[in-house]
Amino acid sequence: MTTLAHRPSSASPRRVRRLKEIGLGYLLVLPALAIFAVFTFYPFVHNFKLAFYQTPPVPGLPAHYVGLHQVTQVLSSSSFLESLSTTFIFVALIVPISLIAGLALAVVAHRKLRGMSVYRMIFSSTVVSSVAVAAVVFGTLMNPIVGLLPWLGINPTPPLLENTTWALPSVALMTIWQFLGLSFIIMSAGLQSVPEEVLEAARIDGATAWTRFWRVTVPMLSPTIFFGVVVGTIFAFQSFGQIDILIGAQNAAYRHVDVLIYNIVNTLTQDNNPGAAAVMSIALFLITLVLTLLQLRFLERRVQYAD
Amino acid sequence: MPIDTATAATASADPADTAPLARVNPARRRRRSRKVGSYLLLTVAAIVILFPIYISVVDSLLKSDQLGRQPPPFFPFHPQWGNYSVAWTQGHLSAYLKNSAIMTATIVAAQLVTSILAAYAFAFLRFPFRRTLFLVCLATLMIPFEVTFITNLTTVTSLGWFNTYQGLALPFLATGFGIFLLRQAFLQIPRDLKEAARLDGYGHWRFMARVAVPLARPSVAALTVFAFLAAWNQYLWPLVVTGPRGTSPPLDTVQIGLKELIGTQANNVNVALAGAIIALLPLVVLLLIFQKQLVRSLTAGAVK
Numbered sequence: 001m002t003t004l005a006h007r008p009s010s011a012s013p014r015r016v017r018r019l020k021e022i023g024l025g026y027l028l029v030l031p032a033l034a035i036f037a038v039f040t041f042y043p044f045v046h047n048f049k050l051a052f053y054q055t056p057p058v059p060g061l062p063a064h065y066v067g068l069h070q071v072t073q074v075l076s077s078s079s080f081l082e083s084l085s086t087t088f089i090f091v092a093l094i095v096p097i098s099l100i101a102g103l104a105l106a107v108v109a110h111r112k113l114r115g116m117s118v119y120r121m122i123f124s125s126t127v128v129s130s131v132a133v134a135a136v137v138f139g140t141l142m143n144p145i146v147g148l149l150p151w152l153g154i155n156p157t158p159p160l161l162e163n164t165t166w167a168l169p170s171v172a173l174m175t176i177w178q179f180l181g182l183s184f185i186i187m188s189a190g191l192q193s194v195p196e197e198v199l200e201a202a203r204i205d206g207a208t209a210w211t212r213f214w215r216v217t218v219p220m221l222s223p224t225i226f227f228g229v230v231v232g233t234i235f236a237f238q239s240f241g242q243i244d245i246l247i248g249a250q251n252a253a254y255r256h257v258d259v260l261i262y263n264i265v266n267t268l269t270q271d272n273n274p275g276a277a278a279v280m281s282i283a284l285f286l287i288t289l290v291l292t293l294l295q296l297r298f299l300e301r302r303v304q305y306a307d
Numbered sequence: 308m309p310i311d312t313a314t315a316a317t318a319s320a321d322p323a324d325t326a327p328l329a330r331v332n333p334a335r336r337r338r339r340s341r342k343v344g345s346y347l348l349l350t351v352a353a354i355v356i357l358f359p360i361y362i363s364v365v366d367s368l369l370k371s372d373q374l375g376r377q378p379p380p381f382f383p384f385h386p387q388w389g390n391y392s393v394a395w396t397q398g399h400l401s402a403y404l405k406n407s408a409i410m411t412a413t414i415v416a417a418q419l420v421t422s423i424l425a426a427y428a429f430a431f432l433r434f435p436f437r438r439t440l441f442l443v444c445l446a447t448l449m450i451p452f453e454v455t456f457i458t459n460l461t462t463v464t465s466l467g468w469f470n471t472y473q474g475l476a477l478p479f480l481a482t483g484f485g486i487f488l489l490r491q492a493f494l495q496i497p498r499d500l501k502e503a504a505r506l507d508g509y510g511h512w513r514f515m516a517r518v519a520v521p522l523a524r525p526s527v528a529a530l531t532v533f534a535f536l537a538a539w540n541q542y543l544w545p546l547v548v549t550g551p552r553g554t555s556p557p558l559d560t561v562q563i564g565l566k567e568l569i570g571t572q573a574n575n576v577n578v579a580l581a582g583a584i585i586a587l588l589p590l591v592v593l594l595l596i597f598q599k600q601l602v603r604s605l606t607a608g609a610v611k
Contacts, residue, residue, distance in 0.1 A: 024511055025434030028424040032444065035421065035481035040447045043458030050457065108348050121598055122353045127605065128590035130540035132562040136569055136583040137363045146374040146576050148362070177359065182605060189606040238453055241542035245566050261453050261543075268457055269547060277457050285454045292449045 044285075050278035063275065074279040082255070083263040083280075086168065087237060090259055093172035094179060095232040099225065101176070102183025107213070109184075110191050120188070127181030131241035138174035139246050158253075161246055167253035171242050178242075179235055183228060190224025191217070230295040234288060240265065260284055360587075367391070367580035374576055387577070394582040398572065403564030404585070406472075407539060410560060413476040414538040415531060422485030422530060427515050429486070430493035431501060441490070447483035453543065460547055470552040475545060475560070479538065485530045488607055492526035493519055525603065532597045533604035539590065561586045 053063040054070050074080055105123045109116060126134075141147050144159035160166045194217055202212045218225075240261040247257045249266060258266075260280065268277040366374065367390055368383035394400050428434070429441045459478050468474035496519060504514045520527060545560040559567060565582055572578045594601065 021432050021511075022434040025428045025432040025437065028428035028432070029440055029444075032421040032425040032481035032486060033440065035478075036444065036447050036483070038462065039459055039478035040450055040455055043455035043462070044450050046458040047454065105352055108345065108352065111345055113342065113345060113349075116349075119349045119353055121594065122356060124598065124602065125591075125594060126356065127601070128536060128540075128594045129587060130562050130590070131542050132540075132565040133583045133587045136565050136579055137359050139569065140363065140366060140576050140580060141359055143576065146366070148379055151377055151379050177356075180356065185602050185605050189602070234451075238451060240453070241546075241562070244542075244546070245569070264453065264457075265543070265547070268460075274457055274461075281454045281457060285450065288451050288454075289449055 047278040047282055047285075050274050051282060052275075054275050055273050070275050071279050074276045075283065079258075079263065080280055080283075083258050083260045084283075086257065087259045090168060090172055090175075090239065091233055091236040093169060094175050094236040095229060098176045098179045098183045099187070099228045099232055101180055102228070103187045103221075103225070105180075105184045106187035106191050107217070109188065123184045124181045126178055127185060129178055129181075131178065131239075132245060134174050134178045135242045135245035138170075138177070142170055162252050164253045164256045167247060167251070167257045171239075171246055171257060174242055174246070175236060175239055179232060182235070183232065186224060186228045186231065187221075190221050190227075193224075194220045227295065230291050234291055237261075237284070237288065237291075363580045364584060367577050367584055369577050371575050371577060390575075390577045390581040391585065393575075394568065394572075394578050394585060398568050398578060398582050399559075399564060400561070400568075400582050400585055403559050403561040406475075406558050407561040409472050410475045410545070411535060411538040413472065414479045415534045417476070417480040418482050418485050418534045419527065419531060421481040422489050423515070423520060423527070425481075425486045426489035426493055427511075427519060429490045430496075431511070431514075431519070441486075444483045444486045448487075452478070456544060456547065459544075463548055470549050470555060470558050472558070474548050475558065478544065482534070484607075485534070488526050488530055488604070489523060492523035496522050525600070528597070528600045529604035529607065532593065532600040535593060536590065536601070 051071055052065060052067055054066045055063045109120050109123060129137075139161070142149060142160045144150065144155065149155060149160065156163055156166060160170045198220070199212055199216055202216050207215065238261060239259055243257055243259060243262045244265075247254050249270065251257075261284070264277050264280045264284070267273050267280065362379075362381075365381060365383050368386040368388070369380060370385075370387055373380055425444065429437060429444075455478075463469060463474040463477060466474075468477065500518065501514065504518055509517070540562065541560070542562050545563050546566075549558045549560075549563065551557055557563075565579070565586055568582045569576075569579045572582075
């Protein structure tokens with residue numbers, strides 16, 4: 001009797017504390033997890049449901065179940081395939097140029113010179129520009145009347161941003177400028193982790209600056225470059241605002257600049273077709289997933305190096 | 308001008324350089340000319356990068372009839388500050404900025420709170436499924452917002468929050484990146500400190516507020532700056548979740564306002580550019596003051 005009465009009272013403070021800790025743990029993670037549940041995981045799963053239901057062309061009628069029919073229909077549609085190839089071209093225009101430019105800037109800014117912090121700030125600066133600001137700025141620069149092109153003697157008809165050939169590269173140019181800041185920041189951080197001693201050893205061995213760059217810096221920087229490629233690809237893949245502002249659906253060249261997200265948004269808001277939009281967004285997710293997994297593998301490698 | 312500063316810098320940095328020319332050895336002279344070359348390269352690069360913004364500032368200060376002149380003016384000799392007040396009032400920039408400020412402040416504050424709480428739990432508390440739940444938080448990083456906005460729009464609309472501040476901020480009140488960043492910072496805090504604080508009678512809440520968060524300040528600052536930048540510059544969500552609703556006008560943020568502005572001021576590019584400069588200004592201030600924190604948050608994934 002006495003033992004029974006004693007046991008709980010001697011064990012309970014610790015158990016109560018343990019239970020309190022567990023309760024507190026769940027309480028603290030609850031707000032974040034609730035937001036994730038409602039605004040990340042639920043809509044993610046719901047996409048698959050949307051993909052299986054087709055919205056009738058007449059508004060007001062209920063969507064009906066069509067199974068995989070809509071998925072195959074959308075994925076094989078010329079609209080989707082053209083968007084996909086446009087997006088890939090867009091990415092290919094942006095990523096190499098902005099990464100090479102970012103690396104070049106980082107190398108030049110790596111020397112210890114007076115006033116370098118000002119230059120570094122300027123080189124990183126485009127990272128704070130929003131897509132809308134960059135679009136307004138470049139839209140003006142490329143404007144056929146008030147822009148600088150007539151002065152430079154470049155005056156294509158139709159104007160650059162309505163030109164089926166030049167609209168995509170023009171939007172890419174703006175995006176390169178916008179991504180350059182982040183590219184520089186990533187490359188600079190990578191350069192700072194290349195040990196001075198290794199470069200010094202190569203210098204003593206008589207390697208020229210050129211050889212040192214290609215044989216020491218670039219190989220040691222390869223994880224950073226890889227990281228930059230992934231980040232840049234995701235950045236370019238998620239482009240939307242610049243197309244919306246610089247091109248717009250009324251534009252003659254719009255079919256040639258119809259990147260994936262622009263297509264998804266128009267399918268949802270203009271065509272009122274959430275089913276087709278959901279199918280495309282699942283495709284977008286799968287592409288991003290592959291990229292993110294590559295990025296995670298790189299992070300793991302980095303962590304192993306550091307250990 | 309930059310070359311002048313460059314030579315001045317070398318002269319003051321290295322007293323030997325001021326010696327009579329005859330005694331300057333060729334290696335040193337070569338080093339000095341390399342330095343001048345570096346500054347030249349840096350300056351050209353800086354000019355190219357800043358040029359679009361510079362020309363926008365110039366154009367935003369021109370009279371409308373000066374735009375499109377050949378050759379284009381490269382300096383505003385008679386700055387028209389009136390363009391800024393036109394953008395501010397007729398262009399509704401003041402209203403757009405207010406919307407952006409409210410949305411951004413809400414998102415930043417909420418992300419800090421939810422991230423600190425969750426990261427603290429993952430770093431300091433033991434509870435079943437802790438690891439799994441942390442991985443769930445990380446998994447959100449793999450689902451881009453562009454994939455979830457379709458259903459989020461339906462959710463927010465059915466809550467009656469289309470075109471409201473709640474609707475603008477709601478999906479972004481928590482962030483997997485923030486939880487990851489702060490958990491890392493909390494894990495750096497020595498366990499002994501936690502034990503000592505407990506013996507001093509500190510409960511979890513007091514330890515979190517008085518010890519953990521202050522010690523993780525660099526990461527908290529990095530998250531704050533990053534969240535501000537991301538929220539202020541958002542485009543897709545504010546575009547789809549705002550619009551006329553009943554009698555209330557669209558609750559445009561400044562980014563969406565810029566799109567409106569180039570539509571309504573198509574013939575006054577100077578006014579549209581004034582708007583763009585106003586929208587950029589808070590971020591320029593952010594960069595000038597918090598460059599270190601910004602770089603820290605942006606490279607959090609790249610460098611350990």
